[in-house]
Amino acid sequence: MQGFSTRAIHAGQVPDPTTGAVTTSIHTSSTYAQDGVGGTRGGYEYSRSANPTRTVLQDQLAALEGGRHAHAFGSGMGATDTLLRILLGPGDHLVIPHDAYGGTFRLVDKVLSGFGVEHTPVDLADHDALRAALRPTTKVVWCETPTNPLLGIADIAALAGVAHSAGALLVVDNTFASPYLQTPLALGADVVVHSTTKYVGGHSDVVGGALVTDDDALSEQIAFVQNSTGSVPGPFDAWLTLRGAKTLAVRMERHCDNAERVAEMLSAHPAVASVLYPGLPGHPGHEVAVKQMRRFGGMVSFLAAGGRDAALRICAGTRLFTLAESLGGVESLIEHPGEMTHASTAGSMLEVPDSLVRLSVGIEDGDDLLDDLRAALDAVR
Numbered sequence: 001m002q003g004f005s006t007r008a009i010h011a012g013q014v015p016d017p018t019t020g021a022v023t024t025s026i027h028t029s030s031t032y033a034q035d036g037v038g039g040t041r042g043g044y045e046y047s048r049s050a051n052p053t054r055t056v057l058q059d060q061l062a063a064l065e066g067g068r069h070a071h072a073f074g075s076g077m078g079a080t081d082t083l084l085r086i087l088l089g090p091g092d093h094l095v096i097p098h099d100a101y102g103g104t105f106r107l108v109d110k111v112l113s114g115f116g117v118e119h120t121p122v123d124l125a126d127h128d129a130l131r132a133a134l135r136p137t138t139k140v141v142w143c144e145t146p147t148n149p150l151l152g153i154a155d156i157a158a159l160a161g162v163a164h165s166a167g168a169l170l171v172v173d174n175t176f177a178s179p180y181l182q183t184p185l186a187l188g189a190d191v192v193v194h195s196t197t198k199y200v201g202g203h204s205d206v207v208g209g210a211l212v213t214d215d216d217a218l219s220e221q222i223a224f225v226q227n228s229t230g231s232v233p234g235p236f237d238a239w240l241t242l243r244g245a246k247t248l249a250v251r252m253e254r255h256c257d258n259a260e261r262v263a264e265m266l267s268a269h270p271a272v273a274s275v276l277y278p279g280l281p282g283h284p285g286h287e288v289a290v291k292q293m294r295r296f297g298g299m300v301s302f303l304a305a306g307g308r309d310a311a312l313r314i315c316a317g318t319r320l321f322t323l324a325e326s327l328g329g330v331e332s333l334i335e336h337p338g339e340m341t342h343a344s345t346a347g348s349m350l351e352v353p354d355s356l357v358r359l360s361v362g363i364e365d366g367d368d369l370l371d372d373l374r375a376a377l378d379a380v381r
């Protein structure tokens with residue numbers, strides 16, 4: 001197999017046969033001429049069902065995850081919703097991580113519950129707790145690793161074993177790691193989910209999602225339900241995501257370089273009670289992370305020693321780290337999960353500590369990022 005960056009830049013991407021254009025064209029057409037009824041050129045008939053720019057993105061994403069089929073969506077939640085509609089019906093049950101992405105929890109808890117789908121939040125690092133949560137009706141074990149925002153690590157290969165022995169599928173939301181750092185299909189996962197809004201797109205300029213699987217029948221169902229429900233990316237969105245993903249490897253290396261330095265600095269700072277980063281040897285998931293990840297990613301969370309008040313002041317005190325939701329772009333972001341991205345988990349089992357601060361460490365110069373954070377931390381000592 002070719003290397004990661006070669007696949008990112010070439011998979012599915014060939015110069016245009018008529019003009020020689022080297023980059024993929026943005027095909028804005030909603031409909032396609034047919035040579036006689038049913039005589040499509042390459043299967044394109046209407047851009048909800050398929051679009052040539054989207055096809056190229058899908059081929060690229062499949063190559064990056066090492067999967068046979070990829071489907072690009074209008075958002076990560078659109079991808080998640082389509083997948084769960086296929087895998088779960090009334091009376092079925094799924095296991096979700098106890099610190100799942102807030103939007104995934106909201107979809108399961110507030111929307112799918114209305115259709116009779118049941119769920120149990122579980123700490124996926126605790127395999128006994130997982131086994132105890134499994135029911136005869138469990139169809140899906142949903143995994144995120146590293147988790148958002150607590151940066152917990154789940155052992156994908158071990159979870160695949162537990163899920164499969166119970167007759168359930170293992171779905172891995174690979175948004176935080178990106179396919180550069182971790183490829184769950186190779187570890188036994190059945191489906192990979194992405195919010196391509198984050199590292200894959202990488203520039204905070206497009207919302208998108210993806211599903212990747214080796215399962216031919218499931219891939220057909222995904223295409224059918226996506227076409228039936230309509231959560232498709234526009235051609236310009238597909239193109240932006242495709243362009244962003246070409247540089248994923250070089251961006252991720254820099255994200256990791258900077259995050260490692262940030263985690264080290266935070267660990268030694270008196271305004272920080274503890275640092276959550278899987279690259280730190282003291283992290284409870286460090287060994288599993290070493291086994292299944294290339295490096296440890298660009299997300300770092302920490303607990304402020306001064307509690308909620310200090311956490312809010314640190315979030316307001318940085319200048320380079322922008323106070324904003326989302327993650328995975330070239331620019332560094334800071335946020336307070338309890339009152340921002342994870343506010344919807346308040347009062348539930350998924351509630352996050354109010355002293356928690358989450359960083360999406362960007363690819364600016366590391367020295368500047370350290371100076372900025374240090375100044376904000378020094379101000380609350």
Ligand SMILES: *Cc1c(COP(=O)(O)O)cnc(C)c1O
Pocket residue numbers: 075076077078101103104144148173175176194195196197198207208209
């Ligand atoms: C952002 C995110 C999602 C949702 O994706 P959208 O593109 O915002 O719909 C799902 N999972 C994780 C881990 C995320 O960070």
